[in-house]
Amino acid sequence: GENVEQHPSTLSVQEGDSAVIKCTYSDSASNYFPWYKQELGKGPQLIIDIRSNVGEKKDQRIAVTLNKTAKHFSLHITETQPEDSAVYFCAASLGTGTASKLTFGTGTRLQVTL
Amino acid sequence: EAQVTQNPRYLITVTGKKLTVTCSQNMNHEYMSWYRQDPGLGLRQIYYSMNVEVTDKGDVPEGYKVSRKEKRNFPLILESPSPNQTSLYFCASRTHRGPNTGELFFGEGSRLTVL
Numbered sequence: 001g002e003n004v005e006q007h008p009s010t011l012s013v014q015e016g017d018s019a020v021i022k023c024t025y026s027d028s029a030s031n032y033f034p035w036y037k038q039e040l041g042k043g044p045q046l047i048i049d050i051r052s053n054v055g056e057k058k059d060q061r062i063a064v065t066l067n068k069t070a071k072h073f074s075l076h077i078t079e080t081q082p083e084d085s086a087v088y089f090c091a092a093s094l095g096t097g098t099a100s101k102l103t104f105g106t107g108t109r110l111q112v113t114l
Numbered sequence: 115e116a117q118v119t120q121n122p123r124y125l126i127t128v129t130g131k132k133l134t135v136t137c138s139q140n141m142n143h144e145y146m147s148w149y150r151q152d153p154g155l156g157l158r159q160i161y162y163s164m165n166v167e168v169t170d171k172g173d174v175p176e177g178y179k180v181s182r183k184e185k186r187n188f189p190l191i192l193e194s195p196s197p198n199q200t201s202l203y204f205c206a207s208r209t210h211r212g213p214n215t216g217e218l219f220f221g222e223g224s225r226l227t228v229l
Contacts (some may be wrong), residue, residue: 032216034142034217034218036218040202041208043118043204044204044218044220045220046217046218049216077184089157096216100216101154101159101162101172102159102218103160104149104156104157105156106155107156
């Protein structure tokens with residue numbers, strides 16, 4: 001089955017700096033790669049996703065890049081703010097249909113300091 | 115408001131005392147799933163259901179049971195809890211239809227401690 005590795009496990013950046021979280025996956029057939037943000041005391045929430053026919057996707061200060069050859073995808077947060085402090089999970093799956101299974105990475109705790 | 119509701123949010127119990135964590139969603143989603151979150155291990159799937167009366171094991175199903183008698187509800191049952199089931203549990207749901215089929219909607223979590 002799919003295996004997703006995520007690094008780093010913790011990341012501390014100063015407000016205004018950029019943060020990058022990296023994930024690798026094992027199943028070359030995977031084609032859907034979402035990122036979830038988990039704020040303290042809450043459930044994870046989808047913040048951005050990318051499909052394998054796209055190399056990069058942006059949404060305001062966040063962007064995700066995908067390298068299918070290397071089986072690697074990354075989350076980039078620019079101009080970090082204190083409200084970006086949270087745990088971030090990457091995930092991978094084959095499709096998004098009825099039987100698709102999402103495999104999560106182990107999470108990255110991002111702390112944005114003032 | 116679209117949401118996934120779990121109860122209880124916090125529970126301390128003792129080894130062997132059966133308990134049920136309820137999950138309900140109001141989005142008419144076909145797919146529902148349970149995950150446990152442990153430090154350093156991320157989110158691991160326990161059981162999932164693709165629709166009413168259809169359930170299947172995830173990656174860590176041992177010690178758990180589920181049922182899906184109604185579309186909106188997907189309870190997680192621990193028949194004889196053990197300390198290694200101390201964890202943070204999340205219920206999630208998604209639809210199979212439309213442009214956003216990939217998005218999982220999570221509940222706020224149930225923190226379970228088994229003594």
